Amino acid sequence: MQDLILGLEVFAVGVVAVFVTFVLMIVLVRLLQLIAQVTLRPAKQTVAAQKGPAADAAAPAAPAADALPEHLPVIVAAVAAYMQGQGDYRLAGIRPLDDAAAMATLGRLAGPALPWVAAGRADLMAARTEMIGRRAPKRGGTAS
Amino acid sequence: MINAVVEFVQTSGLMALTVPQLIMIAVACGLLYLAIVKKYEPLLLVPIGFGSLLVNLPLSPVMDPATDGVVGGLIYYFYQGVALGIYPPLIFVGVGAMTDFGPLLANPITGFLGAAAQVGIFATLLGALALGFSLPQAGAIGIIGGADGPTAIFLAARLAPELLGPIAVAAYSYMALVPIIQPPIMKALTSAKERAVVMRELRPVTQREKVLFPIGVTILIGLLLPSAITLVGALMLGNLMRESGVVQRLSGTAQNELINIVTILLGLAVGASTQADKFLTPQTMGIIALGLVAFGIGTASGVLFGKVMYKLSGGRINPLIGAAGVSAVPMAARVVQKVGQQANPQNFLLMHAMGPNVAGVIGSAVAAGIILAMLT
Numbered sequence: 001m002q003d004l005i006l007g008l009e010v011f012a013v014g015v016v017a018v019f020v021t022f023v024l025m026i027v028l029v030r031l032l033q034l035i036a037q038v039t040l041r042p043a044k045q046t047v048a049a050q051k052g053p054a055a056d057a058a059a060p061a062a063p064a065a066d067a068l069p070e071h072l073p074v075i076v077a078a079v080a081a082y083m084q085g086q087g088d089y090r091l092a093g094i095r096p097l098d099d100a101a102a103m104a105t106l107g108r109l110a111g112p113a114l115p116w117v118a119a120g121r122a123d124l125m126a127a128r129t130e131m132i133g134r135r136a137p138k139r140g141g142t143a144s
Numbered sequence: 145m146i147n148a149v150v151e152f153v154q155t156s157g158l159m160a161l162t163v164p165q166l167i168m169i170a171v172a173c174g175l176l177y178l179a180i181v182k183k184y185e186p187l188l189l190v191p192i193g194f195g196s197l198l199v200n201l202p203l204s205p206v207m208d209p210a211t212d213g214v215v216g217g218l219i220y221y222f223y224q225g226v227a228l229g230i231y232p233p234l235i236f237v238g239v240g241a242m243t244d245f246g247p248l249l250a251n252p253i254t255g256f257l258g259a260a261a262q263v264g265i266f267a268t269l270l271g272a273l274a275l276g277f278s279l280p281q282a283g284a285i286g287i288i289g290g291a292d293g294p295t296a297i298f299l300a301a302r303l304a305p306e307l308l309g310p311i312a313v314a315a316y317s318y319m320a321l322v323p324i325i326q327p328p329i330m331k332a333l334t335s336a337k338e339r340a341v342v343m344r345e346l347r348p349v350t351q352r353e354k355v356l357f358p359i360g361v362t363i364l365i366g367l368l369l370p371s372a373i374t375l376v377g378a379l380m381l382g383n384l385m386r387e388s389g390v391v392q393r394l395s396g397t398a399q400n401e402l403i404n405i406v407t408i409l410l411g412l413a414v415g416a417s418t419q420a421d422k423f424l425t426p427q428t429m430g431i432i433a434l435g436l437v438a439f440g441i442g443t444a445s446g447v448l449f450g451k452v453m454y455k456l457s458g459g460r461i462n463p464l465i466g467a468a469g470v471s472a473v474p475m476a477a478r479v480v481q482k483v484g485q486q487a488n489p490q491n492f493l494l495m496h497a498m499g500p501n502v503a504g505v506i507g508s509a510v511a512a513g514i515i516l517a518m519l520t
């Protein structure tokens with residue numbers, strides 16, 4: 001009976017301990033991934049480069065690792081704003097178009113941890129599209 | 145002259161042959177048949193089967209211990225590598241050097257499947273206790289569920305050396321029987337729709353992640369579970385040699401010469417631990433039956449956790465890959481690939497299954513460390 005009780009203890013503690021170890025290991029892996037993203041070229045660019053120039057052109061623009069230092073002030077401002085509970089990226093003093101690359105970097109680093117980053121990036125994309133639309137030559141209607 | 149002949153015949157093995165030895169010789173030949181003809185884990189079963197044959201021949205001196213001034217049998221000395229726990233970590237160095245943790249790094253969440261499959265170890269521990277085994281013996285028997293031969297030997301040598309033979313034979317036999325044992329369990333626990341799920345392509349993993357991973361895991365496990373560091377540390381050393389790229393000669397040696405030499409010594413020593421008088425007991429039958437239960441529960445818990453992940457991920461994770469959580473690298477992953485393709489011929493699950501598969505190697509070593517820490 002004594003052994004059985006001890007066995008149950010080993011079962012309970014053992015299963016929990018294995019899972020806790022794996023939780024920590026997965027956190028470690030995520031951390032390594034972030035380190036690699038910060039210090040190396042982003043994975044998307046690597047894939048695109050492997051697939052050739054055509055794929056590279058089609059790949060979504062990702063922030064170059066070299067640009068990280070110049071994005072740092074915007075990223076720090078954004079994180080500080082988030083930590084203070086501000087619900088919108090604009091309150092952090094981020095300018096939609098000028099800081100698009102910094103926001104993209106932030107998005108890659110923080111991912112879903114900063115919910116308003118996604119919204120901010122969507123706004124940026126919309127602003128970009130609008131600007132491109134304004135600059136683009138008009139098509140049609142000039143045949144005469 | 146006739147007396148000399150009679151005396152010679154009487155000292156021959158033929159006269160000393162017993163029925164249990166005869167049975168074990170048949171078992172040894174059966175193992176050799178499975179290895180050579182059926183190609184079931186031949187790298188392991190050839191040395192194990194031959195070791196078993198050598199030790200069960202009557203009056204065989206191969207396992208005689210050293211006594212006052214008399215040198216012991218050859219395999220007795222090989223066996224010290226098992227008894228002292230030297231071979232399993234050396235095998236792990238080789239396994240680490242051959243393992244690509246990339247699939248686990250690319251999709252780390254699948255590591256949980258490697259953890260879930262270890263439930264079989266702890267559940268079987270309870271079953272062994274219910275059958276009357278002592279707690280250390282139950283711990284050593286449960287580890288069969290990890291489907292990891294070196295880990296099973298490592299733990300059995302420390303907790304229940306008297307059961308080492310049956311435990312090692314059961315562990316390696318079930319590893320060889322993965323393609324037969326796992327598919328019915330996998331199919332019984334999943335629907336055709338679940339089995340047909342096509343998983344997204346894995347992201348590329350950078351070299352830096354691969355180099356940092358073994359160092360990070362060694363520090364993490366070393367801090368959390370010092371009792372598991374012998375096996376995990378050996379595994380990660382081998383992997384670091386592979387991924388660092390700066391010691392290719394050492395990595396090559398670990399992947400080839402080292403693991404091959406140790407496999408021969410380990411296989412012979414394990415086979416030689418199946419002496420008829422110690423092996424043919426009701427306990428052995430119990431261990432072999434419990435080993436099957438452990439393996440079955442491990443597979444089932446991996447698949448069931450895979451189903452949970454299937455639900456949570458909105459159907460993006462194929463629950464079959466949970467079966468690869470029992471280590472048995474890479475056979476369990478190959479079985480997943482095969483069963484997955486039966487449901488959807490366009491499905492390629494192999495690399496996705498390698499994540500939980502390599503996580504299972506770490507998981508079983510961690511489970512062994514936990515059992516050692518709690519039972520010693």
